Amino acid sequence: MNEILLITLATLATAGRVLGLILISIFTGWFLAYAAIKGKIFENIYISLIEVFESVPVISFFPIVLIIFVTRIGGPLGVEMAADFLVFTAVVWNIWIGEYQAFKTVPREMLEVAENYQMSFLTKMRRIFIPFSYPRIAANLFPSVSDGFFYITVSEVFSVGIHTYQTFGIGTVLDSLVASGQTRLIYIDLAILAVVIILIIIGLREFSRYAVSKYTVDTDAPIIRRGRLNVKQTTRLLSVVARNPLSRLAGYYRSRAISRPPEVFEKHEIRKEKISRYTSIAIGVIILGLILYSSVDLIISVPHSEWGRLFSITPRIVLYLLYDYLRVGVILAISFVIAIFLGYYLAMHSRAEGIGVPIIQALSAYPPPIYLPFIFAASFTAIHSVLGAFTDEFYVLSLGFVSTFYYIFYSFWMGVKALPAEYFEVMKNLNMGYFSRMRSIILPGTFPYLISGISSTINSAWGGLMIGEYWPDIVAGRSLEVHFGLMKFIDVQTNTGNIALAGWGSFIFGIVVAIYSILFTRRMMDLARKRYVAEEGVFAA
Amino acid sequence: MDEDLIKDNAMQRARAAQYVLSAVGIDFSYENGYKVFENINIDVGQNEFVAIVGPSGIGKSTLLRILGGFLKPDRGSVYLFGKPIIRPTPDIILIHQSIVTFPWLTALENVMLSLKVRNVSDEEAEKAARNALEMVGLQGFEDLYPKEMSGGMRQRVAIARALAASPLVFLMDEPFAHLDELTAEGLRQDIYNILFSPDTPLKGVVLVSHNLTEVVELADEIYVLNNVPATVVGKVHVDLPRPRNPRSEEFNQILDALYNYLTPPKVKKL
Numbered sequence A: 001m002n003e004i005l006l007i008t009l010a011t012l013a014t015a016g017r018v019l020g021l022i023l024i025s026i027f028t029g030w031f032l033a034y035a036a037i038k039g040k041i042f043e044n045i046y047i048s049l050i051e052v053f054e055s056v057p058v059i060s061f062f063p064i065v066l067i068i069f070v071t072r073i074g075g076p077l078g079v080e081m082a083a084d085f086l087v088f089t090a091v092v093w094n095i096w097i098g099e100y101q102a103f104k105t106v107p108r109e110m111l112e113v114a115e116n117y118q119m120s121f122l123t124k125m126r127r128i129f130i131p132f133s134y135p136r137i138a139a140n141l142f143p144s145v146s147d148g149f150f151y152i153t154v155s156e157v158f159s160v161g162i163h164t165y166q167t168f169g170i171g172t173v174l175d176s177l178v179a180s181g182q183t184r185l186i187y188i189d190l191a192i193l194a195v196v197i198i199l200i201i202i203g204l205r206e207f208s209r210y211a212v213s214k215y216t217v218d219t220d221a222p223i224i225r226r227g228r229l230n231v232k233q234t235t236r237l238l239s240v241v242a243r244n245p246l247s248r249l250a251g252y253y254r255s256r257a258i259s260r261p262p263e264v265f266e267k268h269e270i271r272k273e274k275i276s277r278y279t280s281i282a283i284g285v286i287i288l289g290l291i292l293y294s295s296v297d298l299i300i301s302v303p304h305s306e307w308g309r310l311f312s313i314t315p316r317i318v319l320y321l322l323y324d325y326l327r328v329g330v331i332l333a334i335s336f337v338i339a340i341f342l343g344y345y346l347a348m349h350s351r352a353e354g355i356g357v358p359i360i361q362a363l364s365a366y367p368p369p370i371y372l373p374f375i376f377a378a379s380f381t382a383i384h385s386v387l388g389a390f391t392d393e394f395y396v397l398s399l400g401f402v403s404t405f406y407y408i409f410y411s412f413w414m415g416v417k418a419l420p421a422e423y424f425e426v427m428k429n430l431n432m433g434y435f436s437r438m439r440s441i442i443l444p445g446t447f448p449y450l451i452s453g454i455s456s457t458i459n460s461a462w463g464g465l466m467i468g469e470y471w472p473d474i475v476a477g478r479s480l481e482v483h484f485g486l487m488k489f490i491d492v493q494t495n496t497g498n499i500a501l502a503g504w505g506s507f508i509f510g511i512v513v514a515i516y517s518i519l520f521t522r523r524m525m526d527l528a529r530k531r532y533v534a535e536e537g538v539f540a541a
Numbered sequence B: 001m002d003e004d005l006i007k008d009n010a011m012q013r014a015r016a017a018q019y020v021l022s023a024v025g026i027d028f029s030y031e032n033g034y035k036v037f038e039n040i041n042i043d044v045g046q047n048e049f050v051a052i053v054g055p056s057g058i059g060k061s062t063l064l065r066i067l068g069g070f071l072k073p074d075r076g077s078v079y080l081f082g083k084p085i086i087r088p089t090p091d092i093i094l095i096h097q098s099i100v101t102f103p104w105l106t107a108l109e110n111v112m113l114s115l116k117v118r119n120v121s122d123e124e125a126e127k128a129a130r131n132a133l134e135m136v137g138l139q140g141f142e143d144l145y146p147k148e149m150s151g152g153m154r155q156r157v158a159i160a161r162a163l164a165a166s167p168l169v170f171l172m173d174e175p176f177a178h179l180d181e182l183t184a185e186g187l188r189q190d191i192y193n194i195l196f197s198p199d200t201p202l203k204g205v206v207l208v209s210h211n212l213t214e215v216v217e218l219a220d221e222i223y224v225l226n227n228v229p230a231t232v233v234g235k236v237h238v239d240l241p242r243p244r245n246p247r248s249e250e251f252n253q254i255l256d257a258l259y260n261y262l263t264p265p266k267v268k269k270l
């Protein structure tokens, strides 16, 4: 009984860590978003940073963070902070960008009312900005929760060199249960975690429904939507619209261009405006400074001889990275195909959708690294007899798939839901077949959603690879390990205490990923914005 | 006698076979229980231009969707040359009030969508699409994307797409409502000649509108919908030569007749 209590407490501790960090993200995000819409300079820094950090998987710079927290702060607090930091960076970007977009798209009329009544900063926040951000926060909570839980096993227990650090939570408890082979308790542990996750998902769905029905401004409402219109359905559709990745990008690009209403203020008002602008510039500069400081600090701490070694190993790192991109490509292709068939089916069949989507949401929040060892243990012999030398590769790709499939599925599904009802009528009217619908209308019409789903899928595939490519003793006496891969390289270097090499690997990786994201994702998004906005194909709809 | 006709399905079909499109005894409620229609009867004769007018929200768009097989009536049937309509078909094409184009396709490609589904070769499809665009007056604009076009041109693309499907019936849901008045007038003047040109297999048109002048300008037969749930409260035959002059006396007499039917709707107490 005592153990079950312990397990429950550990699950709650983990859930509390994830949810608490989400709350912190939400709270800080409001102020940062406000600063961003008030000051151009801060806005540019803030958004660019989010974009880069969003596309560089946290896990890849975890080693560096580890040393900072564990060696500089140390003790249980340092370990706890390292774990928190990893989870925080998993949940925060979505939420921050969502709040920023919400603030940026508050209707001009509302802002004018606020100016008219000379509302104070706090009143404006409380009455206008914060309520207006709820629907977007609600929509962004699902991926954040999934991401947060994903890293619990790796964040609560980690080893650097000979040291193993741990902090209290389900990951730690599970680790010790596995070590001592207590099968029954392991199952109880997994079940309790499942219950907690399902409760959280149900809570999120409720919150999302409430936020959208209460806080969505009517003018955004679609005029007609597919089939019958009722409040419940409109609500769901609005939550879909609220997370439209395009309105997301379109949102801030467009509003950057719109000039603010003419500002006729008294002198002290102008001064107040100036102060808030300077504050936001200052915050931007401080953040940049911190990043610069820590980089310089790191560079200085590396001796000259070490640099030579780092450079000489770089070609190998690049080769490993190619292997990993290949894996990501395979994972993406499989996810894409399944997402398209399943997503379209669910979007068209409301009853299947009512069951299917919550199940997929709950599954996606249930962290694969927690259950993979058990699946591995149960299926290894069978899979090995079929795949032979490719067995480990198979498990790694599967882990990548389950940890990342959700993103592309969800985006595509939302894209289909957001297509104008008229498009479906035209397809029916012209008697179009399945493939011709897909090719001419559904895929192009969901293109912006697909792009954002693809880029999230790629980003989170790295997390799966990081965990899967090198997993010593995944079950007693057997390790999961690929031959070549940058994630494995970083893992191995971290495990053997070779922090400089691990850091160098993640650094190169970070640069490549950031460049890729800027070149590929942005370009595709631009293209999507230019031509593939289905909503614009229907006049006044 | 009328009662028997409705009860007797075979006779109903035989009667419907004389019309291009015939809706008989339609009742319809939305899923939330809102009853939109009660016993609607509408006939479209050969080469007839039928208009349905009524106040906003009365159920005109709903009725068009029933005529096209997009919505299933609770009672009654819709026949195309005596054949019951149970699902949407390219024989009856709906033109939306919100102008529908696909922004990732050029004007030509938008129109070719209709032809892809009818096993024709690519060259033939392109030829037919060019032809349809020419009929709506868009020759020379084939390679523009919808975003590069005005609202009026986009609606012409939508109409060309509909024409390219070679339908027997056109259902038009306030097709001019989103256009500015000058553009709308231009398109209105063209539409009759486009639709009933000898090049199209089109046999009948149903136009829904709340604009009475527009309807008198275009239609042979006008059905007036009113009350909640809606019924046909009047039917006006327009026998004026085309092009019609909205300032003529006959024109205004017909307008007055329509206005009389459209006194504030009576809501049936439930």
Ligand SMILES: Nc1ncnc2c1ncn2[C@@H]1O[C@H](COP(=O)(O)OP(=O)(O)O)[C@@H](O)[C@H]1O
Pocket (backbone or CB within 6 Å): A227, A228, A229, A230, B030, B031, B032, B034, B036, B054, B055, B056, B057, B058, B059, B060, B061, B062, B063
């Ligand atoms: N999907 C729906 N569910 C419930 N009521 C609807 C739905 N669509 C339309 N209605 C209602 O049915 C009535 C008729 O709508 P509509 O056919 O669009 O009218 P019109 O085209 O004449 O303006 C309106 O009162 C509208 O509110």
Ligand SMILES: [Mg+2]
Pocket (backbone or CB within 6 Å): B060, B061, B062, B097, B173
């Ligand atoms: Mg209507």
